Amino acid sequence: MNMGLDMRRVVLTCLAGLMFLIGTSTAMMAQNPYSAAYAVNDSIITYYDIDQRTRMLRFLGFQDGDIRQAAVDELIDDRLKLIAARQFGAEISGEALNRGIGAVAQNMGTDAEGLWNRARGAGISREAFEEYFAIQLIWREIVQARFRQAADPTSIDLDNAFATAAAQTQQSVLLAEIALPFAERGEEATIAFATRLARDINAGFDFTTAVQNFSRSPTAANGGVIGWLDPSRLPANIAAEVSRLRVGQVSGPVRVESGILLFKLVSARTLTSPLKKEVAIKYAVLNLTGQPDALALARRMQPGLDECAEVNSQAAQFGPGSGIYGPISIDQVPADIAISVARLIPSRSEIVANGDSVMLVQLCSRETTLEDAVQAQFTNSVFGSKLASLAEGYLLELRRNAIIERR
DSSP: OOHHHHHHHHHHHHHHHHHHHHHHHHHHHOOTTEEEEEEEEEEEEEEHHHHHHHHHHHHTTOSSSSSHHHHHHHHHHHHHHHHHHHHOOOOOHHHHHHHHHHOOOOOOOOOHHHHHHHHHHHOOOOHHHHHHHHHHHHHHHHHHHHHHHHOOOOOHHHHHHHHHHOOOOEEEEEEEEEEHHHHHHHHHHHHHHHHHHHHHHHHHOOHHHHHHHHSSSGGGGTEOOOOOOEGSSOHHHHHHHHHHOOOOOOOEEEEEEEEEEEEEEEEEEEEOOOTTTTTTEEEEEEEOOTTTTHHHHHHHHHHOOOOOOOOOOOGGGGGGTOOOEEEEEEGEEEEEEEHHHHHHHOOOEEEEEEETEEEEEEEEEEOOOOOHHHHHHHHHHHHHHHHHHOOOOOOOOHHHHOOEOOO
C-alpha cells in the first residue's frame, strides 16, 4: 500500500518536472531572437532580422506609421526579391555593392566607411547593413533586365509629360532646421525647451546662434539650412507646419521618433515650368464650312483620318485654310484650334464647330525645343516612373504566388 503511494508520488514528481522543462523550453524559444517569426516559401525571417531592419529604417529616417510592421513588410519583399534573383541567376559583386553604398553615403554627406560607422553606432550588424543595400541593387538589375524595353518612353509618353509639365507651376520652400534629440534632455524637457526656443526666435533671438548652440543635426554646420524642397514631398505633419509659416518664421515643435525639430521658412518661391511656350505642333485642317450637312460629313470622315498626309491630299477639295501647318509655336495657332489640339495625341482628330463654321482638325505631331539636358531629364523621369510601376506589379505577382506564414 505504501509502495503504491510512493510510486504515485514519483510519477507525479516526474510529470511536474517534465511540465516545468517543457514550459521553460517554450519560454526560451519565445525569447530566442533567432527563432522564426515568418516564413516566405522556404526562407525564414527571424525576430533578429526584424529587429535589425527596424534599426536600419530608424537609422535612415523612417518616421511614418508602424516602423516594425514596415520592417516586416520590407523583409518579406526582400525574400521574394531574392527568390527572383535565384531564378534569374542575379548576383552583386563586392565592388558593385561598395559603389552602391558609397553613392548613398555621398547623398548623406559622408563616405561608405562613415555611413557604416554611423549604422554600427545605431546597433546594426554588418550583415544586416550590407544585405539591405545588396538586395536593392540586385532587384534593380532584375527589374531593368526584365522590363527595360517595356519601360522605354514612347513619343506619346514624352509628349504627354511635356504637355503636363508645360501647364504646371512648382512651389518650392527653402528650409532650415534645429534638431533637438530627446537623449540630451529627456522627452518632456526637450519639448518644453523647444517651445521656449521657438517663441524666443520668433520674438527676435538670432536663429543662427540657436543653431550653433543647440542643433544636433549635420545641417548645423551650414546654419541649419536643409535646402530648397517641394512641400508635397515632405511628411504630412511637417508640411502642415511649414504651410502655416511666413518667411522668417519658426515653426512650433515637430515631433519625430528621436526628438524635436524646429523649422524656419527662409524663403519661398513659385516657379513656372521652363517648358511653358516652348511646345511646337504640326497640325492639319479640313475646312468643311459651306459643305452640305457639314457636321455630318465631318463625323463620317473623322474615323478614316489616320495620317496627316491624307488631309494634305484632300485639302484642295475643301474651303480656305485647309492644309498642313507647322511645326509652329502653340502661341501662333488660332485659339479655337489650339484648345482642340491640346486635348489630342498625334494622329487623333477633333471636330471644331462654331455656328456655321465646321473644321476637322488633326494633330500631326507635338514637338519641343528643349535643351538636350532637359530632354534627357524628362526621358529618365518617364522611364523611371514606368519601370517603378512595372516593378511593383512584378512584386505583387511574386507575393500572390508565394506562401507567406507567420510562425
